Structures are given as structure tokens and as C-alpha cells.
Amino acid sequence: MSNPGTTKYRELTNTTVADYLSGQSSVAPHLGPNASEWKVSEIGDGNLNLVFIVQSNQGTVIVKQALPYIRARGPSSPLPLSRAFFEYEATTRHSERAPGTTPALYHFDKDQAIIVMEYLSPHIILRKGLVLGNQYSRLAESLGQYLARIHFRGSDLSMDSASKKMDAALFAGNHALCQISEKRIFTEPYYAADLNRWSSPQLDDVVQCIRQDEPLKAAVNELKDKFMSNSQTLLHGDFHSGSVMVTDHDVRVIDPEFAFYGPMGFDVGAIIGNLLIAYCSQAGHADTNDDRSEYSRWILTVIAELWSTYEVEFKNLWLSERTGELYPKNVFPQSNSKESLNSLSRYLTSILADSFGFAGAKMIRRIIGVSHVEDMTTIEDPDLRAACESRALSIARTLVLKRNSLSNVQEAIKIAEKSNSMSCEKSR
Amino acid sequence: MSNPGTTKYRELTNTTVADYLSGQSSVAPHLGPNASEWKVSEIGDGNLNLVFIVQSNQGTVIVKQALPYIRARGPSSPLPLSRAFFEYEATTRHSERAPGTTPALYHFDKDQAIIVMEYLSPHIILRKGLVLGNQYSRLAESLGQYLARIHFRGSDLSMDSASKKMDAALFAGNHALCQISEKRIFTEPYYAADLNRWSSPQLDDVVQCIRQDEPLKAAVNELKDKFMSNSQTLLHGDFHSGSVMVTDHDVRVIDPEFAFYGPMGFDVGAIIGNLLIAYCSQAGHADTNDDRSEYSRWILTVIAELWSTYEVEFKNLWLSERTGELYPKNVFPQSNSKESLNSLSRYLTSILADSFGFAGAKMIRRIIGVSHVEDMTTIEDPDLRAACESRALSIARTLVLKRNSLSNVQEAIKIAEKSNSMSCEKSR
Numbered sequence: 001m002s003n004p005g006t007t008k009y010r011e012l013t014n015t016t017v018a019d020y021l022s023g024q025s026s027v028a029p030h031l032g033p034n035a036s037e038w039k040v041s042e043i044g045d046g047n048l049n050l051v052f053i054v055q056s057n058q059g060t061v062i063v064k065q066a067l068p069y070i071r072a073r074g075p076s077s078p079l080p081l082s083r084a085f086f087e088y089e090a091t092t093r094h095s096e097r098a099p100g101t102t103p104a105l106y107h108f109d110k111d112q113a114i115i116v117m118e119y120l121s122p123h124i125i126l127r128k129g130l131v132l133g134n135q136y137s138r139l140a141e142s143l144g145q146y147l148a149r150i151h152f153r154g155s156d157l158s159m160d161s162a163s164k165k166m167d168a169a170l171f172a173g174n175h176a177l178c179q180i181s182e183k184r185i186f187t188e189p190y191y192a193a194d195l196n197r198w199s200s201p202q203l204d205d206v207v208q209c210i211r212q213d214e215p216l217k218a219a220v221n222e223l224k225d226k227f228m229s230n231s232q233t234l235l236h237g238d239f240h241s242g243s244v245m246v247t248d249h250d251v252r253v254i255d256p257e258f259a260f261y262g263p264m265g266f267d268v269g270a271i272i273g274n275l276l277i278a279y280c281s282q283a284g285h286a287d288t289n290d291d292r293s294e295y296s297r298w299i300l301t302v303i304a305e306l307w308s309t310y311e312v313e314f315k316n317l318w319l320s321e322r323t324g325e326l327y328p329k330n331v332f333p334q335s336n337s338k339e340s341l342n343s344l345s346r347y348l349t350s351i352l353a354d355s356f357g358f359a360g361a362k363m364i365r366r367i368i369g370v371s372h373v374e375d376m377t378t379i380e381d382p383d384l385r386a387a388c389e390s391r392a393l394s395i396a397r398t399l400v401l402k403r404n405s406l407s408n409v410q411e412a413i414k415i416a417e418k419s420n421s422m423s424c425e426k427s428r
Numbered sequence: 429m430s431n432p433g434t435t436k437y438r439e440l441t442n443t444t445v446a447d448y449l450s451g452q453s454s455v456a457p458h459l460g461p462n463a464s465e466w467k468v469s470e471i472g473d474g475n476l477n478l479v480f481i482v483q484s485n486q487g488t489v490i491v492k493q494a495l496p497y498i499r500a501r502g503p504s505s506p507l508p509l510s511r512a513f514f515e516y517e518a519t520t521r522h523s524e525r526a527p528g529t530t531p532a533l534y535h536f537d538k539d540q541a542i543i544v545m546e547y548l549s550p551h552i553i554l555r556k557g558l559v560l561g562n563q564y565s566r567l568a569e570s571l572g573q574y575l576a577r578i579h580f581r582g583s584d585l586s587m588d589s590a591s592k593k594m595d596a597a598l599f600a601g602n603h604a605l606c607q608i609s610e611k612r613i614f615t616e617p618y619y620a621a622d623l624n625r626w627s628s629p630q631l632d633d634v635v636q637c638i639r640q641d642e643p644l645k646a647a648v649n650e651l652k653d654k655f656m657s658n659s660q661t662l663l664h665g666d667f668h669s670g671s672v673m674v675t676d677h678d679v680r681v682i683d684p685e686f687a688f689y690g691p692m693g694f695d696v697g698a699i700i701g702n703l704l705i706a707y708c709s710q711a712g713h714a715d716t717n718d719d720r721s722e723y724s725r726w727i728l729t730v731i732a733e734l735w736s737t738y739e740v741e742f743k744n745l746w747l748s749e750r751t752g753e754l755y756p757k758n759v760f761p762q763s764n765s766k767e768s769l770n771s772l773s774r775y776l777t778s779i780l781a782d783s784f785g786f787a788g789a790k791m792i793r794r795i796i797g798v799s800h801v802e803d804m805t806t807i808e809d810p811d812l813r814a815a816c817e818s819r820a821l822s823i824a825r826t827l828v829l830k831r832n833s834l835s836n837v838q839e840a841i842k843i844a845e846k847s848n849s850m851s852c853e854k855s856r
Contacts, residue, residue: 214767339642
């Protein structure tokens with residue numbers, strides 16, 4: 001993980017990648033010596049970065065380089081290169097806190113904002129798998145364990161308070177990425193922001209209703225307050241189904257460049273919200289062979305099992321690794337006393353309430369904000385797509401408004417199952 | 429405010445203070461040139477620092493120097509000199525956000541951990557005034573305005589999110605002082621920590637009860653969670669009645685060396701809790717001329733008026749200065765719309781609930797933890813003192829446990845008025 005010192009930043013191209021990599025000793029074991037024979041292709045399909053795949057007859061690596069601007073928007077929308085540093089630092093911590101859940105990191109270059117990492121194969125992006133209708137037997141358990149481990153071990157339940165404060169201070173430097181979330185998730189969907197888009201004309205009325213939905217806007221700002229001021233743990237920060245790579249046997253988490261110290265429910269809610277979008281989109285992917293009803297039910301079981309795994313793993317860690325200043329051992333000497341477990345239960349209830357709220361906020365922004373998702377955009381019939389989206393908005397609004405009164409994940413799942421289209425009456 | 433670069437730290441003494449000051453051009457206007465004629469005396473009565481008063485025939489200044497250890501404990505209890513830096517930085521910000529509320533700063537020397545500041549006269553420490561039975565007509569209004577202004581203007585309601593995040597990151601460096609609060613306020617009173625002391629034998633049973641009071645310990649850890657992870661604004665951080673200096677016409681706030689980004693209720697609760705201690709102590713200061721009953725009622729009116737002023741001033745700022753990313757103008761264009769004011773009301777309700785909780789936690793720690801307060805320690809009759817303390821503990825416990833169900837400050841005041849001794853039955 002050498003850092004070659006301050007050298008001028010240069011964007012990689014297909015023709016310069018091999019030359020760059022051949023100078024890095026940490027990469028050599030993975031690709032071998034014959035740089036001239038390596039195959040390079042740019043495969044980045046995200047909004048922000050360059051991503052190259054580099055293949056030799058010895059192996060394959062991924063090269064990810066941050067651009068000094070938002071790729072989807074161009075050089076007029078600058079974004080700090082430091083996000084590569086925060087992605088590297090977050091991946092390092094998360095791979096220690098939840099071993100086996102990230103790609104292996106081979107090389108980091110701070111000045112060039114380059115991370116070279118393991119090429120995951122035959123993994124595919126979870127979101128694509130959800131559109132295809134693929135079931136993954138280890139998905140829920142893996143995601144629940146990953147989140148519980150990174151959340152608990154990065155919090156005041158585990159870390160000493162000085163170390164956590166200084167690490168949170170380091171990640172405060174990632175404010176430009178936090179600001180994107182503040183605007184895209186919590187602000188722009190609720191007024192006539194320039195970049196907003198939605199299925200028009202089908203959702204025109206609903207969009208207007210949401211912008212005038214005062215209880216919803218107030219609740220979203222309460223969630224935003226937590227997003228901006230609650231440094232509970234080092235989050236992934238962008239934990240949607242496009243940040244997860246899966247096979248039948250393996251689950252890995254990528255792209256934590258939005259990492260910061262924030263509320264645990266923001267990660268849990270991000271994946272629950274994106275799974276609920278996938279759930280609502282299934283009617284749009286049905287065909288004569290498969291009406292996707294069984295698959296839809298499977299998605300809901302993933303949500304339930306993800307949360308139950310999170311609870312179980314969080315409890316394991318509460319009992320065995322509570323070494324921090326919060327609920328400390330000298331005040332709660334018996335970890336499995338009724339009182340200790342009551343406190344754990346309240347802590348988890350609070351995370352779940354936050355998760356429902358953030359799930360709803362994440363769903364809304366993917367349907368009426370600037371960034372949309374393949375689950376919906378790949379539905380070709382615009383009326384069918386809008387119907388799926390409207391149902392997702394209806395679920396989302398209910399989750400945001402009822403987040404503090406739902407007592408378990410099954411209640412949220414019932415809301416999803418019973419949901420219909422978003423109606424304007426509902427939000428007036 | 430010159431910083432003379434890295435020079436070796438040296439503790440000031442009565443004989444070296446004048447020499448040090450005569451080399452500082454920023455101090456000259458306040459003391460004049462004849463250093464040999466200045467009178468120097470050390471007056472520090474706090475736990476942590478050296479404080480000198482320096483008088484010349486032209487004026488008087490205060491010289492405060494941090495020691496590399498806790499003064500009350502000695503060199504075996506190290507504490508970073510950087511607390512002087514954080515006090516200087518916090519005073520600078522707070523004096524901008526609430527003009528006229530702090531002493532003027534004349535000189536800061538980071539390496540020597542020295543702040544030279546205005547000598548306040550004829551001000552006395554509020555806590556001493558409360559023991560004496562003095563009423564101050566502008567006290568409640570001044571404290572409420574000060575808190576509302578520093579809280580609002582240091583929060584995401586006012587600041588841009590990147591600036592606030594980076595300033596919070598700077599103050600994260602004050603973690604050693606935060607850790608003192610974590611231990612002293614939220615941990616040690618709830619187990620048999622070595623340094624704890626209390627009126628013994630009178631309170632022995634009560635102390636044992638509190639250490640086994642599981643609902644109380646759980647609630648205190650929920651408050652501690654907020655203290656450790658909620659970076660709502662730049663707090664004073666140690667806002668008890670010993671950090672306020674008063675005359676009949678003026679109120680100033682000193683000693684923000686515990687400053688950090690934390691929950692607003694922590695400051696509001698600190699002063700409410702200390703006023704409630706003063707209230708409970710009055711029976712111990714009664715004499716044949718004055719049973720202190722009128723004065724006790726006055727203290728409760730200060731609490732009520734402090735909070736009502738805070739609400740009014742916070743609302744003024746909400747209407748006129750809401751320039752941050754939270755409850756932003758583009759989503760809530762009409763600041764005085766019903767919906768905007770409903771959000772404000774919920775925001776204030778949440779601060780008040782936190783304040784009740786932190787008030788209770790602060791009261792408990794001053795009675796059964798290591799640091800006690802003059803309000804109680806100056807009561808000579810040990811039984812009378814213990815009775816006053818027991819009443820304070822009873823109020824404190826109720827405030828912590830009922831913090832989220834009390835709907836206004838009057839309900840808290842009624843609890844204080846109706847309170848009796850802390851009974852063990854209560855906490856089982």
C-alpha cells in the first residue's frame with residue numbers, strides 16, 4: 001500500500017493503466033511481469049469514478065480511480081479526489097471489523113486517487129441479480145452480519161472514546177460526499193430542484209403532493225438531523241444493492257466512498273429501502289413463465305432475515321465485546337442480566353426505527369430525485385413502471401411517518417404487502 | 429493574539445507572570461509599561477488550572493494557564509495543555525455568536541497554554557451569589573439568550589454542513605476533557621468508583637440503591653450515548669453556576685475548556701441542574717432573618733424564565749437566520765408557516781427533554797461522585813446537608829426517568845416543589 005508522495009494527478013486511460021500498474025510492486029504478484037500482454041478495459045458504470053479491469057494470464061485486478069469531478073455530470077461538477085482515501089480507509093477498517101466481506105486491497109495511491117483491488121468473479125452486482133430474479137441463499141445472513149459487525153465495532157460500545165472521536169474527525173473530511181447525500185436524499189425530492197426527474201405524466205400529481213406533504217417533510221428533516229449530527233459508528237454510507245456483489249456462495253461489499261460516522265439505521269435503511277424498491281419492481285419484470293410472485297415473497301424474507309441476523313449478531317457482540325465507555329462493564333457487570341438485555345433491546349429498537357425512516361427516504365429519492373435505479377428504469381412499459389414506483393412511494397411514506405411506532409420488521413413487511421399506489425389524498 | 433511559535437512550556441509563578449506579560453504587546457494597553465509595579469496573585473480555585481490576577485495602576489487582567497495535569501489531583505493525573513486552545517477557540521466563536529457574553533480576550537499563547545483576558549469586576553461567581561441569597565434581575569434572560577444564540581448559530585440550522593463538520597472535527601481533539609465528563613458524570617456515580625464520596629452515613633443506603641437502580645442506569649447511558657455521539661452544536665460544555673459571573677446588571681460566561689460539539693440539552697441541563705441544586709440547598713442556608721423560602725421560589729422562576737427566553741430567542745433565530753442545510757429554506761420557504769413552527773416546536777421539545785435528563789445526571793454526580801459543589805458543602809450541619817442532598821437526588825432521578833414525558837418546564841418545577849427525600853423504595 002505504498003504512497004509514492006506528491007505527484008501530479010493524472011486521469012488513467014486504457015493505454016496508461018498497464019504502465020502505471022507495472023511500476024507498483026504490490027500489484028506484481030497478481031498480474032505477473034508482462035505488462036504489454038495485459039488486457040485493459042474501462043467498465044465503470046457508476047456516477048463518480050473510472051473503473052478498469054486488468055487481465056493477465058496470471059490473474060485479474062480492478063483499478064478504481066476517482067475523478068476530480070462527478071463522472072455523470074462532467075468537469076463542471078467538481079468532487080474531491082479525497083473520496084478515494086476515505087474509501088480505502090473505510091475498506092481497511094470494515095475488512096478488519098467484518099473479515100471476508102470486502103474485496104482484498106492490493107495498492108492505494110493517495111495522490112492519484114487510485115485503489116487496486118481484487119477482481120471478484122463470478123460475482124455480479126446484487127441489483128442486477130434482483131432484476132434477473134436470482135435468489136442467493138447466503139445473502140440475508142451475510143448482509144446482516146456485515147452490518148452488525150461494522151456498526152458495533154466502530155461504535156462507542158466497542159471503541160475507546162478518544163480513538164472513536166479522532167477517527168470520526170478524520171472522516172469529517174469526507175464532507176463533500178456527505179453533502180451529496182444531504183442534498184440528494186433529504187432535500188431535493190421535496191422541492192422543485194432542477195435535476196429531479198420522475199415518470200411523467202403518471203407521477204406528476206404525486207410529486208406535487210410530496211412537495212406539499214408537511215408531515216413527511218418534517219419527518220425527513222428529523223432523519224436528516226440524525227444523518228448530519230449523529231456520529232454513532234463508521235458507516236458504509238451508500239449501502240444500496242449496487243454496493244453488494246454476490247454469487248450463490250459469497251457476498252462482498254464494495255464502494256464505501258461515502259463512509260462517515262453516522263447513525264447505524266442509515267446503512268440498514270439503505271439496504272432495506274433498496275430491497276423494497278426491488279420488491280415493488282417485480283411486477284414490471286414478470287413474464288409468461290414467471291409472474292415473480294414467489295420471488296417477491298423471497299425478497300421480503302431477505303429483509304426479515306437480514307434484520308433478525310443483525311439483531312442476533314449485535315447481541316453476540318454486546319455480550320462478548322462490550323469494551324467501550326457506553327453501557328460500560330463497571331456499571332453493567334452482567335452482560336446477560338435482564339437489565340443489560342433490556343438496554344440492548346431499546347438500542348436495537350432505536351436502530352430499527354431509524355432504519356425504517358431512512359429506508360423510506362432512500363426509496364423516495366430514487367423515484368422522484370435525480371438518481372434512479374435499474375430495478376425501475378429497466379421496466380419498459382411506462383405505465384407499469386410508474387405503477388411500481390407509485391407503490392414504492394406509498395410504502396416509503398408510511399415507513400417514514402410510522403417509523404417510531406412500528407415495533408418489529410414484520411410490521412414493515414405487512415405494510416409492503418398491503419401497499420397500493422401512492423395517493424395524493426394520503427399526503428394531504 | 430500572537431502565537432510565538434514552539435517554545436518549551438513553563439508553569440507560571442507569581443514571580444514570572446509580570447515578566448511574561450511585559451513581553452506581550454497585546455497586553456500593554458491594559459497594564460501599561462511599569463511591570464515592576466504590577467501586583468500579581470494566584471486566585472485559581474478550580475480543579476484544573478492556574479489563574480492569576482495582575483493589577484497595575486492602569487488596569488487589571490486575568491491570566492489563566494493550563495497545567496499539564498489536573499490541579500486538584502497533581503502531576504500523576506495528566507491532562508493535555510490543548511484545553512487552553514479549545515477554551516480560546518470556543519470563547520472566540522461564542523463571543524461572535526452571542527456578543528457581550530464572555531470576557532474580552534487580550535492574548536493567547538498556545539505553547540504556554542496561556543489566555544490573558546478581561547478582569548470582570550465587580551462580578552462574582554453565580555454559585556457564590558446563590559449561596560449568599562442574591563437575586564440578579566437579568567440572570568435568566570441573559571443565560572437563556574446566550575444559550576439559544578450559541579446553540580442555534582453553531583448548529584446545522586445555521587452553519588453550512590462542511591464548515592460545521594470541520595469545526596466539530598477540530599473540537600474532537602478535546603477528547604480528554606470529554607472523557608472526564610463521560611467518566612465523572614455518566615459512569616462513576618453508578619458503581620463503586622474509588623474517588624466517589626457522599627455524606628456518610630446519611631446517604632449510604634441511597635448510594636447503594638442508585639448503583640442498583642437499573643432503570644436509572646439505563647436512562648443515564650441513553651443520555652451518555654447522546655453526549656458521546658450527537659454533535660448538534662458547539663457547546664460551552666461545563667455550564668454550571670461556577671462558569672457564570674454576575675453583577676446586578678451584567679452576566680458573563682467563563683471557562684469553556686470542556687467545549688465540544690454535543691447535544692444542546694447538555695448545556696441547558698447543566699445550568700438547570702445546578703440551579704436545582706441551589707434550590708435544594710437553600711434550607712441549609714436559612715437563618716433567623718431569612719428562611720430562604722422566597723429566594724427558593726426565585727430560583728425556580730429563574731429556571732422557568734431561562735427556558736422561556738431560550739424558546740423565544742431560538743424562535744427568533746429560526747425565523748430570521750435559518751441558513752443551514754437542516755429545515756432548509758427551499759423545503760420550508762415560509763419560516764412562520766404552521767408547518768415550520770410545528771417543526772421548531774418538536775425541535776425545542778426534544779432539547780427540553782434532553783435538558784431534564786442531563787440536569788438530573790449533573791445533579792447526581794455532584795452529590796455522590798467525586799466533585800461536589802459549594803451550595804451543599806458550605807452547609808455545616810451534616811444531617812441538614814444530607815437532607816438537602818437527598819431531596820436533590822430525588823428530583824434528579826425523576827427528571828432523568830421522566831424526561832421524555834414532561835411536556836414543559838413548569839412540570840419539572842412542580843416536581844422540584846413537591847419533592848421529598850430520595851427513598852430507596854423509589855429506586856427499586
